[in-house]
Amino acid sequence: MQRRNFLKSIAAGTALAGLPPGVRATNASWGDQFASGLARHPWMLGYQSATDQDYGATAEIRGKWPNELVGTLYRNGPAQHDVYGYRYRHWFDGDGMLQAFNMDGTGVSHHAKLIETHKVVAERQAQRALYPGFASVPPNPAPVTGPDIVNVANISVLHHHDKLLALWEAGSPWEMDPDSLETEGTYAFSENTQGVPFSAHPRVEADGTLWNFGYLSGAHLLVLWHIDAKGKVVKMGKITADPITMVHDFVVTERHLVLMLPPLNYEATGPSSFLDAHKWHADEPTRVLVIDKSDFDNHFWLELPSQWVFHYGNGWEDEQGVIRFDAARAPDPLVMMDSFREIMRGNVVPGSISHHHEYQIDTKNRRITEAPMFGMNVESEFPCVDPRISCRRNSRLTMLSRNSLKPAPAHTSLNEVSTFDFDSGERAFYRYPDSQIPEEHLFVPRPGSKPETEGWVIGSALDWQQQKTLLNVFNAEAVQDGPVATATLPYHLPLGLHGKFVHG
Numbered sequence: 001m002q003r004r005n006f007l008k009s010i011a012a013g014t015a016l017a018g019l020p021p022g023v024r025a026t027n028a029s030w031g032d033q034f035a036s037g038l039a040r041h042p043w044m045l046g047y048q049s050a051t052d053q054d055y056g057a058t059a060e061i062r063g064k065w066p067n068e069l070v071g072t073l074y075r076n077g078p079a080q081h082d083v084y085g086y087r088y089r090h091w092f093d094g095d096g097m098l099q100a101f102n103m104d105g106t107g108v109s110h111h112a113k114l115i116e117t118h119k120v121v122a123e124r125q126a127q128r129a130l131y132p133g134f135a136s137v138p139p140n141p142a143p144v145t146g147p148d149i150v151n152v153a154n155i156s157v158l159h160h161h162d163k164l165l166a167l168w169e170a171g172s173p174w175e176m177d178p179d180s181l182e183t184e185g186t187y188a189f190s191e192n193t194q195g196v197p198f199s200a201h202p203r204v205e206a207d208g209t210l211w212n213f214g215y216l217s218g219a220h221l222l223v224l225w226h227i228d229a230k231g232k233v234v235k236m237g238k239i240t241a242d243p244i245t246m247v248h249d250f251v252v253t254e255r256h257l258v259l260m261l262p263p264l265n266y267e268a269t270g271p272s273s274f275l276d277a278h279k280w281h282a283d284e285p286t287r288v289l290v291i292d293k294s295d296f297d298n299h300f301w302l303e304l305p306s307q308w309v310f311h312y313g314n315g316w317e318d319e320q321g322v323i324r325f326d327a328a329r330a331p332d333p334l335v336m337m338d339s340f341r342e343i344m345r346g347n348v349v350p351g352s353i354s355h356h357h358e359y360q361i362d363t364k365n366r367r368i369t370e371a372p373m374f375g376m377n378v379e380s381e382f383p384c385v386d387p388r389i390s391c392r393r394n395s396r397l398t399m400l401s402r403n404s405l406k407p408a409p410a411h412t413s414l415n416e417v418s419t420f421d422f423d424s425g426e427r428a429f430y431r432y433p434d435s436q437i438p439e440e441h442l443f444v445p446r447p448g449s450k451p452e453t454e455g456w457v458i459g460s461a462l463d464w465q466q467q468k469t470l471l472n473v474f475n476a477e478a479v480q481d482g483p484v485a486t487a488t489l490p491y492h493l494p495l496g497l498h499g500k501f502v503h504g
């Protein structure tokens, strides 16, 4: 073998050794690789870039739309994945698009609009990808002058004190016009909190009290937010976390805030992306931070085996001071580190499966325990409860699921919507057809009903065969019967993340 070829094969072998299983080394662009993956796996339509920046249509209704279900489902998610010829290297890098499914009791109209962040505006002007993102670093990147210049506003949406806010994880909320979906600009809850990270999963109690956190990786700090129903900052706090990690969601009870810090440590060592600045330490514990709501300085730490949680359903606390909460628990964050990266270039790389777990924290004796809720054949994600019971004792849970004992769907996402009754221990579920990929489903209460009684489960899905996005409504008492009505749009949108229903 000639020396040059020998060196080439060594280099190729080294590169291959660093790739997840199933990924072939190639010189093709990520855009070309994704096009090839999409041809092999048509369900990857959900990861294709939005074809437009503004959508609007009246949905076709099948079944009878409940006439009491009046309001708007706002949804957010990464939607623009290719920017002037540069394809992002991770699903979470896509520029956010806000959607509104407006329900008037008889039908559904839909509107979606790209969120006009500083980054979107600057890149449109420059006609090129400018800024590094979560896991993407475009060629010749522009300097990052602050978190909001790279804030893609693409994770979730919050409706609070008559404001509609699109949320990211590491920067400010973006204020949106709830009717036109026009972007008003970044939002600050007070002059002193301009640009302070406000995570994508704030918890709002029934009286409108809002709690949230943010993390500042470089400063090894967690910040804590307490905001009243009118949007006024009641209290801010900060707690040092060293090492610092990514924290996506948290738990709020009557008396405490609970944050789990998995051992995905921030170890910035050079010009890598934010994700690549983190290292997974499987042999280190997941730290659990329990904070007194009335005094942020009063907090303690517990430990669990290493694990990764994106989302919690709900948390509450009994009079003996025992906190209970549920979470979609994975052994590690490989789905984020590998699967959601490789899918952007058309590769299917299985990630670790998340199973729903119930946790208990004895705050007096400072002990924590965890146990699986449904057996290890039921995969779960996107848990939620009746918003009126948030941060209080709940007896129901709505979530997406997948049963590993059943034949796998044609795609790699979850394929069931489930409701669980804690009192009876019964789980009801509806399995989506393989041609459809369900997105987050929410419990929407019937107006005037008591918490966790009557209502609907609503959720969107991508029908990748028809190339259409649809919205389903189920009777919350009987999801197993399938949707009572379906609103089908004349187009499809990329798979998104989180939404909120606002009653009309």
Ligand SMILES: [Fe+2]
Binding pocket: 155, 200, 201, 248, 249, 310, 311, 497, 498
């Ligand atoms: Fe989330």
